[in-house]
Every structure is written in structure tokens, then in C-alpha cells.
Amino acid sequence: xxxxxxxxxxxxxxxxxxxxFIVFMLIHMVPGDPVEVMLGESATMVDREALxxxxxxxxxxxxxxFYFLQGLVQLDLGHSLHSxxxxxxxxxxxxxxxxxxxxxxxxVAFIIAFPLGILAALKKDQLGDAAAMSFSLLGVSIPxxxxxPLLILLFxxxxxxFPVSGKSGLNSLVLxxxxxxxxxxxxxxxxxxxxxxxxxxEDYIRTAKAKGLSSAxxxxxxALRNALLxxxxxxxxxxxxxxxxxxxxxxVFSWPGLGQLTIESIQxxxxxxxxxxxxxxxxxxxxxxxxxxxxxxxxxxxxxLG
Amino acid sequence: xSKREGRIVTKRILISTFSLLFFLCLISCSDxxxxxxxxxxxIQNSVDNPIRFGLxxxxxTLDPLHATDATSSRINRLLYQRLVEFGPDNKPxxxxxxxxxxxxxxYRFFLIKEAQSSQSPITAPHxxxxxxxxxxxxxxxxxxxxxxxxxxxxxxxxxxxxxxxxIDEQTIDFYLTRPDPLFPSFLAIGIMPEDLIKSxxxxxxxPVGSGQFKFSHWPFDGQLFLRRxxxxxxxxxxxxxxxxxxxxxxLRSELDLIQNNLPPEHITFLKNETRIDFLMQLGAxxxxxxxxxxxxxxxxxxxxxxxxxxxxxxxxxxxALGNAAQKANGFFPSRHWxxxxxxxxDYDQIRAVALMxxxxxxxxxxxxxxxxxxxxxFRIRIATxxxxxLKDIFIDMDIRSYDWGTFYGDIKNGKFQLYSLTWVGIKTxxxxxxxxxxxxxxxxxxxxxxxxxxxxxxxxxxAEKEMDLSKQAKLYQxxxxxxxxxxxxxxxWYEDNIAFFRENIKGYQVxxxxxxxxxxxxxxxxx
Numbered sequence: 001x002x003x004x005x006x007x008x009x010x011x012x013x014x015x016x017x018x019x020x021f022i023v024f025m026l027i028h029m030v031p032g033d034p035v036e037v038m039l040g041e042s043a044t045m046v047d048r049e050a051l052x053x054x055x056x057x058x059x060x061x062x063x064x065x066f067y068f069l070q071g072l073v074q075l076d077l078g079h080s081l082h083s084x085x086x087x088x089x090x091x092x093x094x095x096x097x098x099x100x101x102x103x104x105x106x107x108v109a110f111i112i113a114f115p116l117g118i119l120a121a122l123k124k125d126q127l128g129d130a131a132a133m134s135f136s137l138l139g140v141s142i143p144x145x146x147x148x149p150l151l152i153l154l155f156x157x158x159x160x161x162f163p164v165s166g167k168s169g170l171n172s173l174v175l176x177x178x179x180x181x182x183x184x185x186x187x188x189x190x191x192x193x194x195x196x197x198x199x200x201x202e203d204y205i206r207t208a209k210a211k212g213l214s215s216a217x218x219x220x221x222x223a224l225r226n227a228l229l230x231x232x233x234x235x236x237x238x239x240x241x242x243x244x245x246x247x248x249x250x251x252v253f254s255w256p257g258l259g260q261l262t263i264e265s266i267q268x269x270x271x272x273x274x275x276x277x278x279x280x281x282x283x284x285x286x287x288x289x290x291x292x293x294x295x296x297x298x299x300x301x302x303x304x305l306g
Numbered sequence: 307x308s309k310r311e312g313r314i315v316t317k318r319i320l321i322s323t324f325s326l327l328f329f330l331c332l333i334s335c336s337d338x339x340x341x342x343x344x345x346x347x348x349i350q351n352s353v354d355n356p357i358r359f360g361l362x363x364x365x366x367t368l369d370p371l372h373a374t375d376a377t378s379s380r381i382n383r384l385l386y387q388r389l390v391e392f393g394p395d396n397k398p399x400x401x402x403x404x405x406x407x408x409x410x411x412x413y414r415f416f417l418i419k420e421a422q423s424s425q426s427p428i429t430a431p432h433x434x435x436x437x438x439x440x441x442x443x444x445x446x447x448x449x450x451x452x453x454x455x456x457x458x459x460x461x462x463x464x465x466x467x468x469x470x471x472x473i474d475e476q477t478i479d480f481y482l483t484r485p486d487p488l489f490p491s492f493l494a495i496g497i498m499p500e501d502l503i504k505s506x507x508x509x510x511x512x513p514v515g516s517g518q519f520k521f522s523h524w525p526f527d528g529q530l531f532l533r534r535x536x537x538x539x540x541x542x543x544x545x546x547x548x549x550x551x552x553x554x555x556x557l558r559s560e561l562d563l564i565q566n567n568l569p570p571e572h573i574t575f576l577k578n579e580t581r582i583d584f585l586m587q588l589g590a591x592x593x594x595x596x597x598x599x600x601x602x603x604x605x606x607x608x609x610x611x612x613x614x615x616x617x618x619x620x621x622x623x624x625x626a627l628g629n630a631a632q633k634a635n636g637f638f639p640s641r642h643w644x645x646x647x648x649x650x651x652d653y654d655q656i657r658a659v660a661l662m663x664x665x666x667x668x669x670x671x672x673x674x675x676x677x678x679x680x681x682x683x684f685r686i687r688i689a690t691x692x693x694x695x696l697k698d699i700f701i702d703m704d705i706r707s708y709d710w711g712t713f714y715g716d717i718k719n720g721k722f723q724l725y726s727l728t729w730v731g732i733k734t735x736x737x738x739x740x741x742x743x744x745x746x747x748x749x750x751x752x753x754x755x756x757x758x759x760x761x762x763x764x765x766x767x768x769a770e771k772e773m774d775l776s777k778q779a780k781l782y783q784x785x786x787x788x789x790x791x792x793x794x795x796x797x798x799w800y801e802d803n804i805a806f807f808r809e810n811i812k813g814y815q816v817x818x819x820x821x822x823x824x825x826x827x828x829x830x831x832x833x
Contacts, residue, residue, distance in 0.1 A: 032711025039459040041752035051457035082366050084510045093526045164555045254546045256526045269711045
């Protein structure tokens, strides 16, 4: 088992390094120069070169990458080219809201997906199933940039329950979490339904029924537990997506998260910030997936051996 | 599973779902910082209850030596004072100093003792950390800009400063390497305290100026708090990128004021809202259609003229800009001291078609052009309208939208045929040298269209050397007439500045260049 865990960790490190390297090269290759964005067109060549030099952008790419790695080892992510703020400060001010939103969205997704998925499985081919799956289809089909404003219109403007946007307390978390959580719930509920239907036909479920166990006990203790394996994998992937891909929701709700910071930094060609954000996002993805792999290995010895 | 058991499970699920909804209602009722009218009324007049100003983009830096984006520059105007301001005709007027031109290349500035600037007559002549603003601070600020290691984007505009001498606490001399009648216009940069400049204070994050507003705190880049010095009123600058959400926040009292960057449908909607007041002011930011003059198609004057006649700007202004813009014929509006009265390229499809026919194009032989723009949805909308209008004059336009960095890079590198951009905050006619002189090809300047015209170069140089401002204005007007003929740009419009605010917000004023100076006089009243 130890070998398995070590191999997963080693491959995770290689993946993170690969992602960071590719992103570093790509962001330096795309057209657009941070010096031009910062100085505008009226600056002289001397000023441009001076700024390029002071930012270290006149050095060869491999050297810049080396310095970036060197900083990483010393836990120094550098400074934003534009705002001059320490990147660690920039990210730490954004990571909290991002994690908060991701967890709240997951919670919303669980609260919606589990009842819906179970209901659909129990009422297969009946009205409950059709209603639950229609809701799920709706959740998947409505994009966040539409769902967000619709929720704002209903809950903020018409009902006045929640603030329109911004981060101003627990109530400001509800609408962005609902927006993200509903889409995730739609996918999860379908997965739970499919997985549960498969498990409900297993022999051991029939045995449990024959032994006279209550439905709640059969579903809660036996069926759902086993049906969760594929769902956990999906959740693992979705956590990464929630951390990195909530840009639209963050923009709609003016949520000061990591996704928005990444996009803005790419637009401004703020290389160090982009690199740090991508590093963080990819690390989260890889760590979550590695943990999922390890958990799988612990649960199922066949995976470990494979 | 029996039917009964199934019903029980279903019931439990429904109970859980309703519990969740009940929980959501509870959350909405508790911890409410933004709603709750009663609570708000109690603190309505409290200076600690911020007046909230919605921004479409956050300030990048609060260091005036490095700020170039519009939001940073506008907020820095509130934090710092400047030697020079601009009058309604964009001529330089005293800010915190008056000046005398002692020689062609020698200016003397006298700091006004009570710092009575035109914008803010009771501004304190002290920095926010208590130190008095003196000529030494002015020298330290401009020395810092001229220091190459500072890498200030403003250095180029001030490159003709030979030396700066402090005469006494209130008097400072600027010596130039060559005569420049426009020189005072370049001294509109916020003055910073000498002691903090020398100690390497992080002005970009913790600004210390002497303006009407004092920095309070900046929790994250999209939320900035300043306090007005005169009455200690707190102001919150909140970035809300989506215009729809900005409008909804204004309606819900989560914002008190918003200004510009709204699509026409939002402008029309807000104008009809009874709870919202608005103010409009003619703008001076110049939108234009730029051509690559080295391209075999867009390099042809007849084609550029055909496009100028083929565009129905009135309709674009009416339908796409919500009538919140004025048709432009040149770089500066005619009310600018160097602005020219230029003949209009009125929409004339027949003439445009005739010009295209002369170039050999017809319904069956259409011209393909590529139009580059940013990924801003509004700019893309404008591009599609232009595309549709040019279709009628045998031009098929391929629109390519890019993120800002890529778009800007392509324009600077001459990788375009046609593009559209807006010049923001241009006050002085020295811009013509930067934009149309053949020595200003990127990266040495902003001659993006690669115009190489000796006559234009000569006119720019002659105007630049003229020491009398009124004569210089005439030379620049002649230059604009010439540019209007050769059409390196097709002028589009000057977007109006428009501010919407809650009805209890009083005393706001909208400026010509869209700055936020109106916040110095704004107040919130009980309804």
C-alpha cells in the first residue's frame, strides 16, 4: 500500500511540474507584453527596457522559469507586475472566498442531489423519477451566466431575501452557491440515480430485504454507501472545477475569488500571478484526485494491485 | 421495497428539502448587511455608513507615478493634489500652484498657500500624514518620475525637463531642454510627500496624498474605502464587472452611484426608473475606426472614404449607444481649445457605393476585410453593427475579437486591417505627434496605422514649435483638417458621461472626462 501511495504522490508531483512548465511557456508565448500594457504607447524604448529589466523580463525564459522555481522552493511567489502586491497576499485574500464558495456549492449540490437522485431511483419510471430528472436536465442546461441573474432577479430584486452581489456575510453566499450548486447537483443526482439503480438490483440488497431490514436502513446503510464510489470520483473532479472554473459565477456575483483573479491576470499579462494561480489550481486538482485514488486503493485492493 | 416504505422515504426527502428552504429563509433574514431598511435608516446619516460607488474595473495602483488605467487615475485625483488642473476648454489652470513663464524654457510655480485649487477651494495644504506640502515634495515627485529606475509611464511626457530647482518652500522652477508652451499641461500628476518617497513607502497600496480624500482601507482589489477629509464621510468603491448586476445593485440600494460603462438598454431602463436620478455631461473620449495604411486595401484613400460615408453613425449612436454620445469629426471636440470645426462625413450610401465601384468592387466582387476588436461584449456589438452597415457597400467584414493583451499586441505590431479603439483622457494636442508622426511608429509611439506623410510631419513639427498658444491652436486645427482629408482614422463619436444615483444622493456632478471629482460635493439625504 505504501508503494502505491508513494507512486501516486510521485506522479502527482510530475503532473504539477508539467502543468506549471507548460503554463509558464504558453503565457510567455501568447501575444501581448506586460510592459506595453503597463507603460502604454507613449513611453520611450529606454523606459520600456528599464522596466523590462527591473521586472526580470529581459532574461532568457529558462532563467525566468528557474527563478520562479527557486522562489517556489523558498515559498516566495514573487510580486504582481502591475499592483506590486505580494502574490501570496493577493492569493490569500482570494483563496478564502473561493474555498468558501466551493464548499457552500458542494453542500447545496449534496442537499439537492441526494434527495433527487434517491427519489428518482426509488420511483424509477414514475412521476417522481421524471420530475427529478427533468429538474436535473434543467440544472445542466441553464448556464451559470443565466442562472445567476435569474436567481438575483427572483431572490434579490423581487423577494429581497439576499444581496445582489458582493461578499458581505453568510447571506451573500447563498445565491452564488445555489448557482454553482444547482449545476453540480444536476450531474450528481443523475450519477446517484444510475449508481443506486445498479446497486438496488444486487443480490445482497435482496438478501437484506429478505432479512426484513427497513428501506431506510437498506438504502442508507447498504445501497447508498456502495453507490457512492463513482459519485466520490465525480466530486473529486468537481472540487477542482469549483476552485478553478467558477469565473462566470464570480463575475456575476462580484465574488472576490481566485477564478476572477486568474482571468484578470491573464488579460493583463501579469505572468507571476497567472503562474501562481495555475500552480495553486493544478495542485488542488492533483491533490484531490490523488487523495481520491488513494481512497480507492484503500477501499478496493484490486486497484492497488493494478 | 414495499409501497409504504417507499412513501416514508419520499416523505423524508420532501421534509429534508423543505427544511433546506426554511434554512435559506432563515439565512436571508439573519446577518443581513445590505438589506433591512430599518437598520439602514438608523445609520443613514452616519459618516461610517459608506456612500457606495460602483466601478466596472478596479484600480490597479494608487501610486500616481505608475497609474495609467482610467480608474486608478480617477481615484488618485481624489487622493492627491496636482500643480495644474484643466479648465472646461482643456487649457491648463492652477491646481495647487500658479505659474509664470520666465523664459521660453523656464517656468516658475508658486504653491498657493491655502491650496485653493479650482476643484476644491478648501483643500488642506497638508499631506494626510500631517506634513505640510512644500516645493520640496513637488521636486521629489517629479525627480522620482524622471528617475529611469522608477520606470514611470509619465517620464516620456516630462523628458524635456532639464532640471528642477526649489527656490523656497512655496516656489519651484522648472528648466526645460527646449521651449514648450504646453509644458504646464504635463504637470497634472499627484504630488507625493518627499519623506515617504525617500523611504520607499508603498504608495501603490497605502497612498498618502494631500487630496480631499484620505485612504482608509483596501480589503481586496475590488473593494476600496476612502474617507472624505471635509466631513469624514466614508466612501466605498466597489468593483461590479457585470453592468446588469451593477444596475440591480443600484436598484436594491446596495450601490448609491454608478457612472458610465452601461449598455444602452440599461441606460434607457434607468432613465425611466423613478427611484433613480441621472446626470449627463458631454464627453471627450474619442472613439475611432483605425486603418492599417500599409495594407494594400485599407491603404487606399478611396476605400477609407467609402467606409466613412458608408457608416451611419447617427443610427449607431441612437440604437447602440442609447443616444449617450456625440458624433465626432476629429480627435478633439470643437469646444477644446485646439479643436477644429470639421465637415461631417455624413452617411451617404450612394457616394460610398460609387467610391467602391471606382475601386472595382460590386455586389458580385466584394471586398473582404478583417476587423479586430477586444472581447468586450459592447465592442463586439458595435463591430457587428459596423459589419452589417458595410455589407451594403460591398464589404464583407470578418470580425475577430481577442483578449485585451493579444488585441493590443496585434494593433501595435501592425497585424490588422481595421480596428476600433477609444482615446481616453487626452487633453493636449501633443498627442498628434505621438499618433500621426512618422517617427512615432510603434514601439516608439502610437502611430498604429503606420501613417508616413511628410506634410503631416511638417505640420506637427511647426505647431509644436509655436510658442503662442492661440497661434498653436490654429496650426493644430489646420493639421486636423488635413488629417480629416487623408483619413488615417474615421472618427466615430465622443461617448457622453452619464451617472445614475439613488434619489437620496445629492450634489453629484459629472465631469467632461468622467473623473470622480463630483464625490467631493456629494451627500446622502434622508428621504
